[in-house]
Amino acid sequence: MNQNQQSDWVARSLKSVWHPCTQMQHHETVPLIPVSHGRGAWLFDTEGKRYLDGISSWWVNLFGHANPRINAALKDQLDKLEHAMLAGFTHEPVVRLSEKLSALTGGVLGHCFYASDGASATEISLKMSFHFWRNSGQAEKQEFICLKGSYHGETIGALAVTDVALFRDAYGPLLNKAHVVASPDARQALAGESAADVARHAAADLERCMQERAGKIAAVIIEPLVQCATGMAMHDPEYLRLVRSLCDQYQVHMIADEIAVGCGRTGTFFACESAGIWPDFVCLSKGISGGYLPLSLVMTRDEIYQGFYHSDVRRGFLHSHSYTGNPLACRAALATLEIFENDDVLVQNRLKAASISKALQPLAQHEKVENFRQQGMIWAFDAVVDDAAASSFSRRFFSTALEHELLLRPIGKTVYLMPPYILNDKEIADLGNTTLKVFNQVLGELANGVSA
Numbered sequence: 001m002n003q004n005q006q007s008d009w010v011a012r013s014l015k016s017v018w019h020p021c022t023q024m025q026h027h028e029t030v031p032l033i034p035v036s037h038g039r040g041a042w043l044f045d046t047e048g049k050r051y052l053d054g055i056s057s058w059w060v061n062l063f064g065h066a067n068p069r070i071n072a073a074l075k076d077q078l079d080k081l082e083h084a085m086l087a088g089f090t091h092e093p094v095v096r097l098s099e100k101l102s103a104l105t106g107g108v109l110g111h112c113f114y115a116s117d118g119a120s121a122t123e124i125s126l127k128m129s130f131h132f133w134r135n136s137g138q139a140e141k142q143e144f145i146c147l148k149g150s151y152h153g154e155t156i157g158a159l160a161v162t163d164v165a166l167f168r169d170a171y172g173p174l175l176n177k178a179h180v181v182a183s184p185d186a187r188q189a190l191a192g193e194s195a196a197d198v199a200r201h202a203a204a205d206l207e208r209c210m211q212e213r214a215g216k217i218a219a220v221i222i223e224p225l226v227q228c229a230t231g232m233a234m235h236d237p238e239y240l241r242l243v244r245s246l247c248d249q250y251q252v253h254m255i256a257d258e259i260a261v262g263c264g265r266t267g268t269f270f271a272c273e274s275a276g277i278w279p280d281f282v283c284l285s286k287g288i289s290g291g292y293l294p295l296s297l298v299m300t301r302d303e304i305y306q307g308f309y310h311s312d313v314r315r316g317f318l319h320s321h322s323y324t325g326n327p328l329a330c331r332a333a334l335a336t337l338e339i340f341e342n343d344d345v346l347v348q349n350r351l352k353a354a355s356i357s358k359a360l361q362p363l364a365q366h367e368k369v370e371n372f373r374q375q376g377m378i379w380a381f382d383a384v385v386d387d388a389a390a391s392s393f394s395r396r397f398f399s400t401a402l403e404h405e406l407l408l409r410p411i412g413k414t415v416y417l418m419p420p421y422i423l424n425d426k427e428i429a430d431l432g433n434t435t436l437k438v439f440n441q442v443l444g445e446l447a448n449g450v451s452a
């Protein structure tokens, strides 16, 4: 494909496609990359230029692009059943997937309810919680608590429990009010304080809110261990234990949004496992299909499921999406879980994470880096740049990284890496070296006032 054809796809896309999470005018200066194919950790554009996918294509891809095992499973499934409605029907992939996921929680959670995108899973968990309390004669429990800096998706219900001003402010009048309580972000630790101390302060704020609104709160929704979209804010697992016990004490549901942090991303298959607790609802999406197809789901406890089980149809959970439990998406998820089992992925990831941390050491020690942090297969650090430069840092870093065959997309001043789990030693070394090179180049340009 020649240069003309490549720019043709870009021009046609800019004319016909409204790209997500994008001020379209920025594409007057920021490149739009027409991807032709992917292989392993790499994406290739239509000119044959390649990019190391350092953010797993928006945190979804676990085992590489065009993974032979997932491809084979999908090809097999294609010849059997591409889709069937899940109301009144069922099929092998959805049953096997639901059983496997429940087994991964030791049977504590189950009754998988499916949708396609992460935001839909958030909506489902909020609706289920609210409806459960109503079915249980506690209809006054209608309010939700979320954390400062939380992100749970961008549909109206999910946005109501999202605290990222950039995403929610324009729609404020449409959103139900949620209670926003302190984040346990470990970066807030004062001198002499540990991450667990910050977790305890944040839990005290949560308790204050639960006390104040006693009997009115349906659920608290959290992103366990890492609040990703706000800029990879990490916290101590102690917070999860404290939330669990406050929820038990005040009869409030605990919703764990593991859409970004589940599927091994933080070290254990479910992030909550690191704290030795189970929530009342867990939301999964993104990595569950290996990054192949839109699939999300909510798992809950048997007591909650039983609260809907009744002869009265209105007590049932009458929520649906056309593609609920899509067989292809479920089959991709089964193939993904098989890779976890067969390749002992969680153990291998620990070794890989140690190598990646080593490759990033020069950045961890860089004088213009603060808050270098890591949790499982997520790394993040904050650039020390002044506020005037901060606004262009992210876009400039993104563009410069692309020039160096690397896909990274900082959030504000926070550079983060969330690579697929299949990087080899050479790719790990490249990731470390290129990130450092790009960081130095961008800081140099900002210092010299080079325009973006």
Ligand SMILES: Cc1ncc(COP(=O)(O)O)c(C=O)c1O
Pocket: 117, 118, 119, 120, 122, 151, 152, 153, 154, 223, 228, 229, 257, 258, 259, 260, 261, 285, 286
């Ligand atoms: C924690 C969390 N919840 C929900 C979502 C929304 O998922 P989706 O974009 O698939 O709707 C995201 C997406 O980044 C997320 O990180």
